Amino acid sequence: MRIKLHHNFKRLAQISLQNIGRNLLLSVATAVMMGLILFIFNVIMVLNVLTQATMEKIGEKVDLILYISDDALTFEIEEMVKDIQSIPVVKSAVYTSKQQALSGFLSEYPDKADPFTNYGIANPLPGNIKIITDEPENHSIVTDYIKKSDYSKYLIDSASSNENQEIVTRLISVTNFTQKLIFGVIITFIFGSLLIIINAIHLSIFTRRLEIQIMQLVGANPNMIRFPFIFEGIIYSLIAVFFSFTLLTVFLEGSELSSLANFQENFHPFILFGSELVGSIAIGVTSSYIALNYYLRNS
Numbered sequence: 001m002r003i004k005l006h007h008n009f010k011r012l013a014q015i016s017l018q019n020i021g022r023n024l025l026l027s028v029a030t031a032v033m034m035g036l037i038l039f040i041f042n043v044i045m046v047l048n049v050l051t052q053a054t055m056e057k058i059g060e061k062v063d064l065i066l067y068i069s070d071d072a073l074t075f076e077i078e079e080m081v082k083d084i085q086s087i088p089v090v091k092s093a094v095y096t097s098k099q100q101a102l103s104g105f106l107s108e109y110p111d112k113a114d115p116f117t118n119y120g121i122a123n124p125l126p127g128n129i130k131i132i133t134d135e136p137e138n139h140s141i142v143t144d145y146i147k148k149s150d151y152s153k154y155l156i157d158s159a160s161s162n163e164n165q166e167i168v169t170r171l172i173s174v175t176n177f178t179q180k181l182i183f184g185v186i187i188t189f190i191f192g193s194l195l196i197i198i199n200a201i202h203l204s205i206f207t208r209r210l211e212i213q214i215m216q217l218v219g220a221n222p223n224m225i226r227f228p229f230i231f232e233g234i235i236y237s238l239i240a241v242f243f244s245f246t247l248l249t250v251f252l253e254g255s256e257l258s259s260l261a262n263f264q265e266n267f268h269p270f271i272l273f274g275s276e277l278v279g280s281i282a283i284g285v286t287s288s289y290i291a292l293n294y295y296l297r298n299s
Contacts, residue, residue: 016231019204027236030200034193034240038276039247041185045272046252048178053266064131064139066146070098072127072154080151081129087145089138093131101125126156190283193240197233197287204232205295212295226292233288237280245273 020027068077077095084093096104102123133139146155205212215225248269 015228016235019208019228019232020235022207023200023204026200026203030196031236031239031243033196034189034236034280035243035247037185037189037192038240038244038280039251041182041189041276042244042248042272043251044178044181044185046248046267048175048182049267051175051178063133064142066129066131066143067156068095068127068129069154069156070126076151076154077127077129080146080154083149083151084129084131084142084146087142089133089135089141091132091134093129095127095129097127098123098125101128193237193280193283194287194290197236197284198291200236201229201233201288201291202295204229205292225296226289229292230285230288233284234281235284237284238277241273241277241280244276245269 068080072080081093081095084090102125105125131139131142133142146152212225
């Protein structure tokens with residue numbers, strides 16, 4: 001029984017491939033059109049991942065720096081840091097002493113001599129607390145908290161990364177746009193692919209209508225008639241997915257995006273490939289089933 005099923009499956013698959021061969025130009029056009037729509041979807045997905053990765057990278061940079069007076073004692077600064085870290089929007093708060101600030105300045109410019117030591121000038125750099133918040137726009141919550149607390153007398157000044165905030169705001173708007181665009185492309189792909197494959201299957205049925213009529217007259221199982229066309233729809237879907245990912249690979253290699261660390265961490269090609277493969281096969285099966293059922297009802 002299993003040998004017979006295997007033989008039938010092999011025979012029906014051969015019929016599907018013959019159908020594709022008979023309408024080779026149409027078959028290629030169908031798969032390429034689906035593949036191009038998928039490629040556009042993949043490029044938009046890459047853009048969305050890239051903006052998300054860039055926002056994460058900017059988010060890791062210092063959002064806010066509080067400059068502390070020299071009058072503040074060490075234990076008071078430690079208490080201040082602990083209180084700042086307890087604020088829900090704060091991810092981290094790190095204190096840098098006057099000496100550490102000077103060492104950092106000199107290590108950043110190793111080619112320059114130490115002007116303070118050479119001319120006997122006291123270290124003018126104040127200690128500071130570097131703060132990273134969940135979102136760049138949350139830095140005002142921290143500054144308001146410090147200004148209203150007992151620590152305000154030790155606060156000389158504050159500097160926030162307004163540039164980062166502006167960049168993130170723009171990236172958020174780009175991300176929102178790409179997410180809407182992704183939804184639109186998904187809808188376009190589903191309905192476009194359904195129509196493309198239904199049209200291809202209709203033409204394939206028209207080419208083989210005499211054979212189908214003979215199979216109906218001899219009492220062939222409807223599933224035996226359906227399977228070659230369903231398999232044909234699956235083949236279109238498989239070719240389209242592989243074609244789109246070939247284009248995507250060329251695009252990523254050409255743009256060198258695949259070498260970016262943050263992009264690699266956020267982009268999961270195997271998950272995307274698997275999702276598109278399952279979705280495309282489902283579309284191929286559905287459209288083939290719709291096309292053949294329409295013909296069988298009206299024949």
